[in-house]
Amino acid sequence: MLLKISFESPTPIYQQIRDQIILAMAKEALLPGENLPTVRQLAKDIGVNPMTINKAYNLLKDEGYLVIDRRQGARIQDAGLLKNEKTEYLIEALELILSEAKLKGVTKEELSKVILRIYGKRRD
Amino acid sequence: MVTWIMWGTLLVIWFSFLFILSFLIDKRRRMLFGVTVPSDCMEDPEVLEFINRYQKRKKRFTMLGLIFTFPIIYFDNFAWVYSYFNVYLVIFFVWLYWIIYQGNRQMKSIKSAQGWRVGEKQAVYVDTKLSKEDKSEKQPKLFWLIPALFLSFEPLLSQHPLLQSAAWLMIGTSIFLCLLAVIVMIKLKRTSPKVYTGDTGTDQKINDTWKARWMTLTLILTYYFILFNNVIHRFITGSGGDIGMGFTVVIIMGSVLPLVPLLIMHRMRVKMVEDLRQDRELLEVDEDDYWIGGIIYYNPNVKKTFVSTRIGIGSSVNFGTTAGKWLLGGSVILTLGLILGSWAFVVAEEFVDPKILWDEEAMYIQSLAYSDEIAYESIQEVTTIEELGNTTKTNGTATADYARGSFNVRSYGKSRVYVFRETPIILVIHLEDLTVFYNEPTEEATLAVLDELHRRLEDREDRGRSNCPL
Structure with a gap:
C-alpha cells in the first residue's frame, strides 16, 4: 500500500497512518495476515519519531485491526477475528x-x- | 609560477560558478531557480520576461567573472596574490548567491500570483512493501575495497627515506578513504527506497538500479582518490617532478575530474525521471516552502538529514535537523576559518621577517610558523653560499621572494630554511643531522649576523680553554 503523509494537514500523523491503513484494508491493498514495516523502518522512511508510528500501531491494535507480535512485528488481523469485534x-x-x-x-x-x-x- | 597556478585556480572557480548557473533553468526537472513549476509555464509571458532578465544578469556575471581573474597575474607578491584570490572568491560567491536568491524569490512570487501548484504540498509518500524489503541480502561490493586497502600501502614501495616519512601520512589518508567508502556503502545499503510512481515493482527496480550504480561509483571514486593520494605523495616529496606542475595536476585531478562521473550520473537520473514522466504519472511533492533561496533546505518536520539538491548535483543538508545544523554550521565555520586563517597567516608571513635572538649558550631563529634553537656546541661549521639551488619543500612556504620552513636542499639533505631569495649571501649552519640556511633582507645585515655568530663561537671557545684544567 502507498501511505501519503501530509505535514500540512491538521490531522495528526499517527491518525493519518491509522486512517490510511484501515482504508487500505477495506480496499484489500493490505490483506489479512500481511506484515507491516517495523516501527523503526517506517519512522525512518516517513522521517518522523518512532513514537508516532508506535502510537498509530498501538491504536490499530487496540481497535483490533492489527496483531503485534514480538518476533514477527505488526501484521493485519485475520478477517474472521476482526468480524467478532463490537461494531x-x-x-x-x-x-x-x-x-x-x-x-x-x-x-x-x-x-x-x-x-x-x-x-x-x-x-x- | 605560483601566480599562474592561482590564476588557473580562479579560472576553475569561475567555471564552477558557471556550472552552478547552468542548473538555474532546468526544463527537464521543471524547475526554475529551485522552484517547481508546471511544464507549460515556460510559455508564460511573465516567466519569459523573467528568464530574459536573468540571461542579462548571467552574461554580466560571466563577463566580469572572467575579466576579474586576470589582475591576479600582475601581482608579484604572494600575500597580494592570495588576498586578491580570497577577495575574488568572496565577492563572486556572494554575487552568485544573490542572483540565485533573488531569482528564487521572484519565481516564487510569480508562481504564487499565477496560482500554480505542482503535486501535493509538504507530503511524504511511503510504499509499505518497499519499506519491508530486506536490505541485507544484496550488494556484496564491500569486498572490492580489499584491493584498495593494498593499494593504500603503495607509497611505502619507494626506497627514499624522505618518501618513507611522508608515506605514512598518505597511507593514513588512503585508509581513511577506504573507511569512508565502507560507511557510504553501508549507508547506501540502508537508504530508504524512494517512491517514484506508486507502483511497487517499478519503484523497486529503479531503487535497486540506482543503489547499485551509486555503490559502483563510490568504489570507482575511492580507487581514484587513493591513486590521486599517491600522485600527491610523489609530487610533495619531489619524485613526481616540479612542485608547481604537481599543484596544477592536483587541482585538476582533485576538483574537475571527479565531477565528470557525478555529472554523468546526474544526467542519467534526470533522463530516467523524464522517461518515467512520459510513461506514467509521477508522484510529485511541492516542497518550495522548505527551500530558503532555493539552496538551503529547512524542514524541521522530517528527520532526514540529506535531501536531493535542487540547484546543482548531489545532496543538500536539512538545516531543520540537529545533525543538519551541526553539519552546515560546522562546514561554514570550518571554511571561513580556513580561508581567514590561511589568509591572515600568508599576509603576516609576508610582513613579519624572521629574527635572531642570542644568549650565552644558543641562538634562536624565530619566524611566524617555525623556530629553531641552535646550541653553539652543536654547530659543526658555518659557511656561506650565494643562492639556495634546487630544493624540495616538505613543510613550509616558498614564494618568489622567500623560502621558510623544512626543505630538502640538494647536496645538503634535510634542512631548515629562512631565506630571502634576493639577498646574494646565505649563511649555512651545519649541524649534526640538519642544515640551517639563514639570511637577512640585505647583504650587510646578513654579514653582521655572520660576524656576531663568529664572535659568540670564539667567545665560547675561549671560555672552554680557560675552564680546562692544567
Missing part, C-alpha cells in the same frame, strides 16, 4: 456522519457510490 460504536459514528452529509446536501446516489466502492471490492 455498535461504528454504527453510531456512521449515523452522525450520514446526518452531516444529508444536511450538507450529499445525495443518496453519491453515498451509494462510496459504499459500493468500499463494499464492492470485498468478496463477501
Whole structure:
C-alpha cells in the first residue's frame, strides 16, 4: 500500500497512518495476515519519531485491526477475528456522519457510490 | 609560477560558478531557480520576461567573472596574490548567491500570483512493501575495497627515506578513504527506497538500479582518490617532478575530474525521471516552502538529514535537523576559518621577517610558523653560499621572494630554511643531522649576523680553554 503523509494537514500523523491503513484494508491493498514495516523502518522512511508510528500501531491494535507480535512485528488481523469485534460504536459514528452529509446536501446516489466502492471490492 | 597556478585556480572557480548557473533553468526537472513549476509555464509571458532578465544578469556575471581573474597575474607578491584570490572568491560567491536568491524569490512570487501548484504540498509518500524489503541480502561490493586497502600501502614501495616519512601520512589518508567508502556503502545499503510512481515493482527496480550504480561509483571514486593520494605523495616529496606542475595536476585531478562521473550520473537520473514522466504519472511533492533561496533546505518536520539538491548535483543538508545544523554550521565555520586563517597567516608571513635572538649558550631563529634553537656546541661549521639551488619543500612556504620552513636542499639533505631569495649571501649552519640556511633582507645585515655568530663561537671557545684544567 502507498501511505501519503501530509505535514500540512491538521490531522495528526499517527491518525493519518491509522486512517490510511484501515482504508487500505477495506480496499484489500493490505490483506489479512500481511506484515507491516517495523516501527523503526517506517519512522525512518516517513522521517518522523518512532513514537508516532508506535502510537498509530498501538491504536490499530487496540481497535483490533492489527496483531503485534514480538518476533514477527505488526501484521493485519485475520478477517474472521476482526468480524467478532463490537461494531455498535461504528454504527453510531456512521449515523452522525450520514446526518452531516444529508444536511450538507450529499445525495443518496453519491453515498451509494462510496459504499459500493468500499463494499464492492470485498468478496463477501 | 605560483601566480599562474592561482590564476588557473580562479579560472576553475569561475567555471564552477558557471556550472552552478547552468542548473538555474532546468526544463527537464521543471524547475526554475529551485522552484517547481508546471511544464507549460515556460510559455508564460511573465516567466519569459523573467528568464530574459536573468540571461542579462548571467552574461554580466560571466563577463566580469572572467575579466576579474586576470589582475591576479600582475601581482608579484604572494600575500597580494592570495588576498586578491580570497577577495575574488568572496565577492563572486556572494554575487552568485544573490542572483540565485533573488531569482528564487521572484519565481516564487510569480508562481504564487499565477496560482500554480505542482503535486501535493509538504507530503511524504511511503510504499509499505518497499519499506519491508530486506536490505541485507544484496550488494556484496564491500569486498572490492580489499584491493584498495593494498593499494593504500603503495607509497611505502619507494626506497627514499624522505618518501618513507611522508608515506605514512598518505597511507593514513588512503585508509581513511577506504573507511569512508565502507560507511557510504553501508549507508547506501540502508537508504530508504524512494517512491517514484506508486507502483511497487517499478519503484523497486529503479531503487535497486540506482543503489547499485551509486555503490559502483563510490568504489570507482575511492580507487581514484587513493591513486590521486599517491600522485600527491610523489609530487610533495619531489619524485613526481616540479612542485608547481604537481599543484596544477592536483587541482585538476582533485576538483574537475571527479565531477565528470557525478555529472554523468546526474544526467542519467534526470533522463530516467523524464522517461518515467512520459510513461506514467509521477508522484510529485511541492516542497518550495522548505527551500530558503532555493539552496538551503529547512524542514524541521522530517528527520532526514540529506535531501536531493535542487540547484546543482548531489545532496543538500536539512538545516531543520540537529545533525543538519551541526553539519552546515560546522562546514561554514570550518571554511571561513580556513580561508581567514590561511589568509591572515600568508599576509603576516609576508610582513613579519624572521629574527635572531642570542644568549650565552644558543641562538634562536624565530619566524611566524617555525623556530629553531641552535646550541653553539652543536654547530659543526658555518659557511656561506650565494643562492639556495634546487630544493624540495616538505613543510613550509616558498614564494618568489622567500623560502621558510623544512626543505630538502640538494647536496645538503634535510634542512631548515629562512631565506630571502634576493639577498646574494646565505649563511649555512651545519649541524649534526640538519642544515640551517639563514639570511637577512640585505647583504650587510646578513654579514653582521655572520660576524656576531663568529664572535659568540670564539667567545665560547675561549671560555672552554680557560675552564680546562692544567
